[in-house]
Amino acid sequence: MENVEDFYDQLSSKYSDLIKKCVPRYDELLHTMFLYLEPDFKPLRILDLGCGTGNLTQRILEYFPDAQIDALDLSEDILEESRKRFGNQSNMNYLQADFKNMHLSEKCYDLVMSSIAIHHVQDPFKFKLYKDVFYALKTDGLFIFADQTRGITDEIYFKNIECWKVEALKLGSTEENWNMWMAHQDAHDYHSPVGWHLENLKKAGFNEVDLLSKYLMWGVFWAKKN
């Protein structure tokens, strides 16, 4: 089985189409990430962690056209898809890096966002990432991310996956697509319960933490540095 980087390298040109057929309420999930921002919040510099082909980046650009955006991903091939999508806009910067060993500068971002990427690293690395993000945010900076979570019991977790399959097939995924995602999930995904995320965001230094919404296993998290 290939590693995460190779998986996304190989999937890069097909990713945008496949993900829309796979994640239930994907548009709503991305939309919710911006719903709770104050109208006068005008971030100057934003980081998109695990940007993929740029589905969240696209929205960031629409909400904050004047911001400087760092789009970061492990896979060089999927970053290339983002480059093709957004061209050489002067406010876009592409970074190939791994969450596990990034070196973010202190207090350089107003907003850090991420959609369905953080579950690719194990819990100790998630906690390290939360500390890195806290360090890299300015005072009053926000960390908002959407991700898959684990149910508090196996019954809830497996029910979520069962319901997800029904929805993915309705969205147009084939059995082959589904099996591909599940093989990837078994090999590379580390889902953590909502409570784990909230607790570890607090431990990383964030005072205000919340779950903004949840549908099946997809949650939207909010953390403020103040």
Ligand SMILES: C[S@@+](CC[C@H](N)C(=O)[O-])C[C@H]1O[C@@H](n2cnc3c(N)ncnc32)[C@H](O)[C@@H]1O
């Ligand atoms: C499911 S895709 C999500 C992409 C995009 N945010 C979206 O909403 O469509 C997950 C992305 O996270 C990236 N990723 C996985 N593990 C990573 C890591 N350790 N460091 C940086 N990026 C990583 C993958 O390469 C992939 O592009």
